[in-house]
Amino acid sequence: MPDPAYRPAAPGDGRRCPRCGHRVSRYNDARHCSPCAQALRREADSCPRVHESTWAEPEVQSAIAARDFGALCRLVRGHAQLRQEDLAELSGLSQAFLSMLEQGNRRLTNIDKIIDLVNGLGVPAQLAARMFGRPG
Structure with missing residues (x-):
């Protein structure tokens, strides 16, 4: 499927890959050069x-209802087979903070960080x- 941002290359135009800067073949209707397109697919699969x-x-669900973010992180990691580093990547919280949160040594009270965790x-x-809402 062609990239919606694709524009045909005019002779001598020299479209460039936005990732690596190399020239994209005029026969390539994708936005990125072939090696970068393959790398992006691999990266997306490994997220x-x-x-x-x-x-x-x-x-x-009980951890969510109780707003127990430490238990939530621990349970999600266990069920999804993720590392704390993976959870940090998803949530934007540091791995060290997640470790302390799961151990009960820290609490998550900042609403912006809670939203980042929930969305991540x-x-x-x-x-x-x-x-x-109100606790159950």
């Missing part, structure tokens, strides 16, 4: 993800609403 089935787990983990909207 950590939280599987949808994680949110159906009763203990995960991909918490479904109906479960996130429980977190910001």
Whole structure:
């Protein structure tokens, strides 16, 4: 499928790959050169993800309802088989902070950081609403 930002190259135009700066073949209708396009696909495949089935787990839902972010992180990591570094990449929180949060040595109280965590983990909207509503 061609890239929507594609514009045909005029003779001598010399379209350039935005990632590496090398010339893109006039026969390539993608935005990036072939090596960069392959690398981007590999990077996208290796991004950590939280599987949808994680949110159906009763203990995960209980942690959300209780606003227990340490337990939530620990449970999500266990179900999704993620490392703390993966969770840090998803949430924008540091690995060190996540470690202290999971151990109960720190609390997450900053609403902006809570939203970053919720969005980064991909918490479904109906479960996130429980977190910001009245405790069950």
